[in-house]
Amino acid sequence: MEVLHYPETTFEKLPVTIFEDPAEGAVSVAYEIAELIRSKQEKGEQAVLGLATGSSPIGVYKELIRLHREEGLSFANVVTFNLDEYYPMQPDELQSYVHFMHEQLFNHIDILPENIHIPDGTLPVEKVKEYCLAYEQQIKACGGLDLQLLGIGRTGHIGFNEPGSSINSATRLVKLDPLTITDAAKDFIKEEYVPLRALTMGVGTIMKARQIILLAWGEGKAKILQETVEGKISDEVPASFLQQHPHVQVVVDKWAALELTRIKTPWLVGMCLWDDNLIRRAVIWLSLKMHKPILKLTDEDYKDGSLSDLLAEAGNAYALNIKVFNTIQHTITGWPGGKPNSNDTQRPERAAPALKRSLIFSPHPDDDVISMGGTLLRLVDQGHDVHVAYQTSGNLAVFDDDARRYADFALGFAEKLNVGVETMQQQHAEVVEFLKHKKLGEEDSALVQEIKALIRRGEAAAACRFCGVKEQNVHFMNMPFYETGQVKKKPLGEADIQAVVDILQEIQPHQIFAAGDLRDPHGTHRVCLDAIFAALGRLKGKEAWLDDCYLWLYRGAWQEWDVEEIEMAVPISPEELMRKRKAIFKHQSQKDSAVFPGNDKREFWQRSEDRNHATAKLYDQLGLTEYEAIEAFVRHRF
Template structure:
């Protein structure tokens, strides 16, 4: 894989995020051992966030295995919200203690963390002392970094100067919106933060940045191949003599060497490469595929493709037919009486109707991401099941939980029902729910109320699609049941629950969320549980007839060059899908965890489905109101299994 001449920062691309984390941890561990053997201390610059968790996990594993001591290590963390007490859920201090510091033999006196409780009028003096402490320690040997979608490093907002030092800053609205889910609402996100400056971070002798997932692909490309400037602070890493970015395949997908390798030299022109190149060419020129000419190929870096495969029209026709073959109005296959000569056979067309298992990470992902296909599968006579993998209970506003709890109280009072535990519930509502503070963890009772709210909404959404209640499965996977944003690691119990469901239903089709940009990783974890279960079941007799399809839509969409099954939706099906999404009332108008996209989920889904249809139309295919796209899992994946 040839690196582009445009790459201004060294990049290493790994097949899986876990491999990148292990590589970063290995470099850190080797430096600690080497310096310790010389009687020297190692100074690490650390960050909180989802990206470095795998690094800390591996460092802890090495320590517990007796392979690494932190006795000679000094750490400095890059940032902290202000105001923020060290014990609060969202604090850098708590994060670092939970994921690293409490599990290794580091001297507490060697741990430096920005103080989120320092009065504002004392912040400048504190920041100056923090800088001096770094200098007194001899400077940072390795600085670990992550990057957000806007290109921040630390909490340096766009406009931060290259020479900036540790300081108190005011957070921009986009930054606070991105952090909203950690704080149970944007209104609870602190407006200020203490952060190492860009200059402070660049003073480290070595910088390792981690970036994982499709959601980071665009900013990685801008950071690596764009020009350095204060509007994207991460681009200043281009000036560092020993900075390197560790990527997984998803986060590297927008780099030229991955997106358009033919621009860098010879490539192996297999079907996938040809399809991507031709679709990219057509979209870049805003032309239908069958209208591309030899000149279009020659003038846009595809001379080798043209030379290897003859004239442009033959190439165009091959790609056009491939893309056309993805479109099907029968995602589960056709019954015999509807088959016609010339129909393209699907997977196991000899089986009709099929048993279909749709996995939904949260209680609304099924209708948001593939609601139209779900409706069509039911309407066409298939036996459709839905498995809700998590309760989604942390994504319900307190006022909704209070409203439902008060309804139970009023209902029992109105009908003079003496329900067991009602008095205790009423007391708990008074003592906890009505007095709950922003960011405070929910009690078990409140989590159960919120889980029931989402379960009821899921049931109503499924009924809109025609799925009977008996075909709904509420898995409540244990990894999710923490009551916090941060979840437990996937366990054998999670996988076993999934295996048991698959073996009891023996589906002919499995639909799973491949939308891996979910900011808190629930989709990724849920997909890993499904794929691990499929690997376990792969030798079962029923599995031979099973196909696994991955959908997207809540956070992003498949591109035409990736789509292997495109299900067109009529305007009526788009409307029915919208109604099913609306049944998730706790997520309507304003979701608790919206991510960086401020649109409602139904708006995102409709826009993405319409955009996919428009892209097919512009490429010269039939014009539809909307298209839901799917990619088939072939048993190989970059997901951490």
């Protein structure tokens, strides 16, 4: 278990433990909870736990289940109180926290049913106040919470205590913040299906717990975590009230810690061990802070920016500026497959072979054109043998109405040609009947899943044709982990990894492009990348072609690599950007409004172009050539 240690800092007002990986952090927390339970057992006492829902505690619950099954940890003396529940909400609904807790924990351990307490989302509104008072009394009657487990929302909420919540607030009915509703939409398919209210323990209730552990995984939590840990106490960030609690632990992975001062700008904290990466980050930070191109930074700028230590090590600003400027300049290339017959010493890609086999892995059927469409077009235009491998069917991201529309088309087409009409009528009726009675979040029938997969497949094939990719070079992998018909996926399995191994051995690429969302602990992109890493690990040392293969990582639709991380920057002209947009438009089921839009209201093509424009602008601000747009990549050494 790797805990990342950093210098002490005066910026953090809560104790933060940073783990390399979310799974390692979850195991650490689970062991602490297990120790509390066993300690209470030895004394003949109950352990009273406050539990959270959402993605953050799932790893903790998974490890607690393992401890129960494999190491005999008993929950017979455990009493639990859950933080919250949507209101109104029936307990048998897939989105209910009753369902979540039983699926993720209670069904797999020996806890007594009468010791489980979860707020009741079925109550008539006139009985809610009385119920909330009783919930508080139940906690008190058990002797109070020994340990409260928390996640944190992007509004800074703990439980469903949204901005404006008082430190003295008790269990109550609250309205949800629009941002919280947006984040919950992934579980409810559409925002309009998310309840507008919830029952929640109050901040005051949480603060009475004898011990509190706050979990945060992934880059999406980095900003609000920094505000919570380093900011002032304010009801605008309810989690900041935890600064007043005597026994709080904040357990995070390295991605959630990215915005902490000691991680983001460690030179503001104390002395640094300066390597090339940290030097590059510091100079870029200073350039943007001072609103000066890198080559115009002076010794005084470094001193005023708290970088005297770096200046002392480098000698003077002039040499330092040139070194960093040249490093960034060398990332820029209009030849993502390598420039033939050129000196490639300072180029990100090799000159030889002049024409390469390029394999682009796309987790969903549109990530290729959204995230690196301009580069894909450039590779095709420059004559490389471009292959695109779609790792999942993407069928979850198709609206039911689109499935019905295509079923109608298929029936009409069969009737027009008078081919297989009876069979098509039966299948059409099956689709119509299923969709008519489908419950919110219910798994699609096998037939509906297939229709939705065919929709995404046809769109991906159309986009590849538009980009000039050969039809035989378009591969649909349909990795099994994804094919559940629900938002929740299966764990990465042997069949998933073998599918990647097979396509790598078939194509034997000179360069691989993959979605590199290393900072996302939960999403499909991360699972797809893990499969690629596992496959490469199996092949390394066994396949000679792999010795001279580069792996380039691109980011998803929402964000780009930080400038200091970028190792290949591919400029995109206005004309190429328009071609990229048209390729994205081929994915009609994702146009206008996607099933899982995330927290960004823009369409995918807008997000992509805005991101590409922003990267180009940053390069311009640093004093490099001004381009219309830039797509960026980081090379992964395996």
